[in-house]
Amino acid sequence: MISVDSVDVSFVDYDKIGIECELVKSNENLDDYSFYVQRIHGEDVIAEITVTPTEFYFNVVDYLHTYHINDDMYYSIRVVNKDTAEEKIFGPYSPYTGAGNIAKEIIRKKLIQLRTMGTTIRIYKKMLTGVRCECWDPVLNKSLRSNCPICGGTGIVRGYYDPIDIKASLSHKFSVSADKRGDLEQKMLQVRMLNFPLMRQDDVIELPKFKEIYRVSDVSRTTFQEAVISQTVQAALVPANSIKLPKEREQ
């Protein structure tokens, strides 16, 4: 039976909650199972979203009315074996898990700010596990094609999970470093965002409005009452089309 490893449930907007889930890696075939995210109020299952994991991971955004959001609301993950109909339910997971009242209030206020002042960005999280691509060199421990059409240079087939759109506040700066040929100017992006999704180095950020792509170089997290409240992400501009992202390959 498939098992859930970690789940992150957080606000993406006033009326949108993001659910990000990593399953325990095993030899099981994910096609043998059905996966659902359930939204539960009190005792009742109000909504059930069908999800399709890729390489033991999925993320999904639940759209709901703000008046549905209260402390009674939580999420479960239901996994059903298609052959035996055996089912297992994991949870509850709340957007407030681990967060005390003050932390909740800080997150709520930041959401209001981002809704009016924020810019939409598209996040592609880099896959951490999966099928090794042919371009991977096990001796050098890296991909031999930075712009590989199969893995996007990550060394794992497909390379990135489905994108997530969020609102964030952005600022730009240029970092200058010198090399043999002279000064090298690098356009950097600083992103201030909430706690969803949790970012890692080498994730990719797209600014759809400007058609620019950035690669994450550094992430710092602010926590309060043991809950992650916000993240500050540094990312460097990379040439357009230098990273093959999933949606480009599908076209």
Ligand SMILES: [Zn+2]
């Ligand atoms: Zn490759």
